Amino acid sequence: MARAKIALIGAGMIGGTLAHIAAREELGDVVLFDIFEGTAKGKALDLSEAAPVFGKDSNLKGTNDYADIAGADVCIITAGFPRKPGMDRSELIGKNLGVIKQVAEGIKEHAPKAFVICITNPLDAMVWALQKFSGLQPRKVVGMAGVLDSARFRYFLADEFGCSVEDVHASVLGGHGDTMVPLVRYSTVNGVPLPDLIKMKWTTQERVDAIVERTRKGGGEIVGLLGNGSAFYAPAESAIEMAKSYLRDKKRILPCAVRLSGQIAGVRGLYVGAPAMIGARGVEKVMNIRLKQDEREMFMNSVEAVEKIIADCKEMEPELKD
Ligand SMILES: NC(=O)C1=CN([C@@H]2O[C@H](COP(=O)(O)OP(=O)(O)OC[C@H]3O[C@@H](n4cnc5c(N)ncnc54)[C@H](O)[C@@H]3O)[C@@H](O)[C@H]2O)C=CC1
Numbered sequence: 414m415a416r417a418k419i420a421l422i423g424a425g426m427i428g429g430t431l432a433h434i435a436a437r438e439e440l441g442d443v444v445l446f447d448i449f450e451g452t453a454k455g456k457a458l459d460l461s462e463a464a465p466v467f468g469k470d471s472n473l474k475g476t477n478d479y480a481d482i483a484g485a486d487v488c489i490i491t492a493g494f495p496r497k498p499g500m501d502r503s504e505l506i507g508k509n510l511g512v513i514k515q516v517a518e519g520i521k522e523h524a525p526k527a528f529v530i531c532i533t534n535p536l537d538a539m540v541w542a543l544q545k546f547s548g549l550q551p552r553k554v555v556g557m558a559g560v561l562d563s564a565r566f567r568y569f570l571a572d573e574f575g576c577s578v579e580d581v582h583a584s585v586l587g588g589h590g591d592t593m594v595p596l597v598r599y600s601t602v603n604g605v606p607l608p609d610l611i612k613m614k615w616t617t618q619e620r621v622d623a624i625v626e627r628t629r630k631g632g633g634e635i636v637g638l639l640g641n642g643s644a645f646y647a648p649a650e651s652a653i654e655m656a657k658s659y660l661r662d663k664k665r666i667l668p669c670a671v672r673l674s675g676q677i678a679g680v681r682g683l684y685v686g687a688p689a690m691i692g693a694r695g696v697e698k699v700m701n702i703r704l705k706q707d708e709r710e711m712f713m714n715s716v717e718a719v720e721k722i723i724a725d726c727k728e729m730e731p732e733l734k735d
């Protein structure tokens with residue numbers, strides 16, 4: 414059987430890391446696309462030269478020609494600009510909306526059957542715009558944020574309990590911004606929910622509240638530390654998890670930015686983070702979890718934040734207006 418073809422649109426920090434993981438895991442042949450041809454070609458060649466050392470076979474190609482992504486099974490988009498310390502992700506639309514428009518046109522023309530995972534920020538608005546510009550089926554266009562946000566939540570909780578990260582599961586809903594909703598009630602250690610762990614005196618409400626707040630601001634914490642760029646290892650690992658679930662029809666249930674059609678709090682037509690089953694048909698199901706009043710309020714607050722960014726995108730690009 415032919416190898417899967419994975420197109421990485423954007424060959425910067427996340428794009429290069431994605432290529433590295435895809436090659437090491439022999440997920441398929443990799444096309445690295447970037448407006449800077451040298452960056453894409455250089456990283457593809459460097460990784461090709463590493464392959465004999467790690468002993469895996471994948472073809473890696475760098476390009477600035479969309480024709481090279483033809484027939485891709487998966488496209489992962491990181492093209493665009495990261496924020497700088499002190500900036501909000503929403504401030505990136507001025508630069509990144511135009512980039513997403515170009516990327517959508519490239520994918521629509523050359524890889525319209527691909528499963529498309531958007532990472533570019535501000536995430537929920539960019540994946541919404543990408544689906545609109547490209548006209549691809551919503552079930553084949555998703556955004557990566559929830560896997561990353563819940564991985565941060567899991568890491569902070571495992572650190573709090575001094576236990577393995579493998580035994581901590583967590584769910585984060587809503588937009589990828591400071592209003593995201595880490596769901597305490599649905600987060601567990603060995604199946605035991607956090608509120609029970611508080612009763613068991615494994616931690617306190619105050620400490621859990623602080624972890625929730627740190628999770629919400631997790632991206633900004635890394636931006637502040639790096640000084641010149643944003644997180645890339647954890648975002649790349651997270652998108653690969655989503656790509657693998659599609660390519661291997663694993664039907665993982667992962668928190669992703671998906672276009673809702675009423676499953677959570679009745680929200681429709683908007684891309685926002687929710688637990689979704691990813692299989693060979695793309696988004697095969699969205700979990701219709703029931704929220705308590707306070708959770709629902711936090712979720713709607715996050716939805717409103719996404720709606721505001723989308724309204725600004727519509728002002729910039731009238732073709733996005735319905
Ligand atoms: N969704 C999420 O959870 C996360 C999102 N991000 C976002 O991912 C994006 C990429 O981050 P990095 O890889 O760190 O940035 P980077 O700056 O290292 O790489 C971006 C690449 O995009 C390329 N590019 C710019 N315009 C392009 C165009 N029109 N066509 C093709 N390529 C183009 C640049 O040349 C650069 O190589 C940023 O917007 C960042 O905010 C970052 C971390 C997590």
Ligand SMILES: O=C([O-])CC(=O)C(=O)O
Pocket residue numbers: 495496502534561589631632633635636643644
């Ligand atoms: O914070 C940023 O700008 C990058 C990002 O989305 C994250 O790491 O969560």
